[in-house]
Amino acid sequence: MNINQFGKEGWTPDRIGDLNGKTYVITGTTSGTGFEAARILLSKDAKVIMLNRNAKKSKDTIATLKQELGNHIDVLNIVLDLSIQASVKKAAEDVLKTVPQIDALICNAAIAQVPKQTLTVDGWESQMGTNYYGNWTLQALLFPLIEKSNGRIVTVGSLGYNMGIKTIKFDDLNWDKDYTPNNAYSQSKLAQIMSIYELQDRLAAASKTTIKAYACHPGSSRTNLINSSGSFMMKFIFNLMKLSPLTQSAEKGAYPQLMCATEPILDQGGFYGPTGRSNWVGPVGEHKLEPHAKDKAVAKKLWEVSEKETGVKWNI
Numbered sequence: 456m457n458i459n460q461f462g463k464e465g466w467t468p469d470r471i472g473d474l475n476g477k478t479y480v481i482t483g484t485t486s487g488t489g490f491e492a493a494r495i496l497l498s499k500d501a502k503v504i505m506l507n508r509n510a511k512k513s514k515d516t517i518a519t520l521k522q523e524l525g526n527h528i529d530v531l532n533i534v535l536d537l538s539i540q541a542s543v544k545k546a547a548e549d550v551l552k553t554v555p556q557i558d559a560l561i562c563n564a565a566i567a568q569v570p571k572q573t574l575t576v577d578g579w580e581s582q583m584g585t586n587y588y589g590n591w592t593l594q595a596l597l598f599p600l601i602e603k604s605n606g607r608i609v610t611v612g613s614l615g616y617n618m619g620i621k622t623i624k625f626d627d628l629n630w631d632k633d634y635t636p637n638n639a640y641s642q643s644k645l646a647q648i649m650s651i652y653e654l655q656d657r658l659a660a661a662s663k664t665t666i667k668a669y670a671c672h673p674g675s676s677r678t679n680l681i682n683s684s685g686s687f688m689m690k691f692i693f694n695l696m697k698l699s700p701l702t703q704s705a706e707k708g709a710y711p712q713l714m715c716a717t718e719p720i721l722d723q724g725g726f727y728g729p730t731g732r733s734n735w736v737g738p739v740g741e742h743k744l745e746p747h748a749k750d751k752a753v754a755k756k757l758w759e760v761s762e763k764e765t766g767v768k769w770n771i
């Protein structure tokens with residue numbers, strides 16, 4: 456058994472000090488792990504820029520946070536729809552105009568288990584377009600400021616990276632032939648994780664050691680994920696699962712992303728999440744990552760395909 460570097464209880468937000476003067480940009484804070492991460496960062500006095508698609512929900516979220524933490528909290532929302540590249544570009548532009556530094560960009564928002572193959576306005580399968588290409592473009596466009604801030608990029612992946620096909624399906628990225636909700640979701644999460652490890656290699660090759668990139672996941676957390684985008688049957692199963700001890704609170708699900716965004720010394724090569732049963736629940740720390748997530752040839756090709764598909768290149 457691995458020894459957790461943070462002790463028996465694993466990593467907890469007690470390790471976060473005063474974040475006054477730090478700025479965190481986080482996607483998808485209207486519910487689930489993103490809401491909890493934003494709440495905890497604000498409770499430590501950080502500035503938080505929330506990137507959400509729904510202005511009304513964002514306003515309500517800010518009201519809830521102010522009610523709990525006080526009117527003094529430093530939080531604002533910028534509208535971003537990850538499924539629309541034009542919206543991602545506009546949001547990145549707005550972030551760059553709004554803040555002079557980003558200590559961490561936390562790519563938390565996602566959709567999951569979309570019942571039928573659906574294409575985004577940019578022509579990609581919806582989970583790949585939202586979870587992967589949306590984040591790709593956001594990260595690339597904010598990269599110069601994150602670099603200038605000696606900041607971090609944190610990607611919230613999923614154990615799903617290992618629950619679908621174990622590689623990237625380059626010959627049918629839109630799943631025209633054999634779409635299944637789980638395969639398409641898992642593929643988008645595998646792509647998200649792979650691009651983080653490829654980014655690390657590219658940063659190292661360019662001798663850029665002050666900016667860090669991390670991959671983590673929330674285990675199995677009681678959030679809205681399946682309720683917002685899954686089929687009736689998936690919702691039924693997921694809501695039953697929420698009653699079992701194999702799920703944890705959304706707050707605990709937020710710990711891995713908070714750890715990756717704030718813990719001073721953390722090995723970038725690791726994969727972070729709950730270390731208890733099946734990595735669904737339990738103390739947060741580093742745990743095993745299956746080798747296909749670091750397949751160099753596939754990751755390099757994925758990077759090149761992503762540049763071509765989005766027309767967005769990283770200035771590394």
Ligand SMILES: NC(=O)c1ccc[n+]([C@@H]2O[C@H](COP(=O)([O-])OP(=O)(O)OC[C@H]3O[C@@H](n4cnc5c(N)ncnc54)[C@H](OP(=O)(O)O)[C@@H]3O)[C@@H](O)[C@H]2O)c1
Nearest residue numbers: 483484485487488536537538564565613675676678679680
């Ligand atoms: N819960 C789990 O057990 C689990 C397991 C593995 C991985 N994850 C990962 O954990 C992360 C957080 O999910 P969650 O479980 O907290 O789910 P959640 O409660 O459904 O939260 C997802 C957030 O993403 C936002 N979002 C969805 N589509 C978006 C878009 N096109 N543009 C901008 N924002 C969008 C949602 O906004 P709206 O309110 O507008 O819908 C919401 O704020 C995701 O990356 C997910 O893949 C979760």
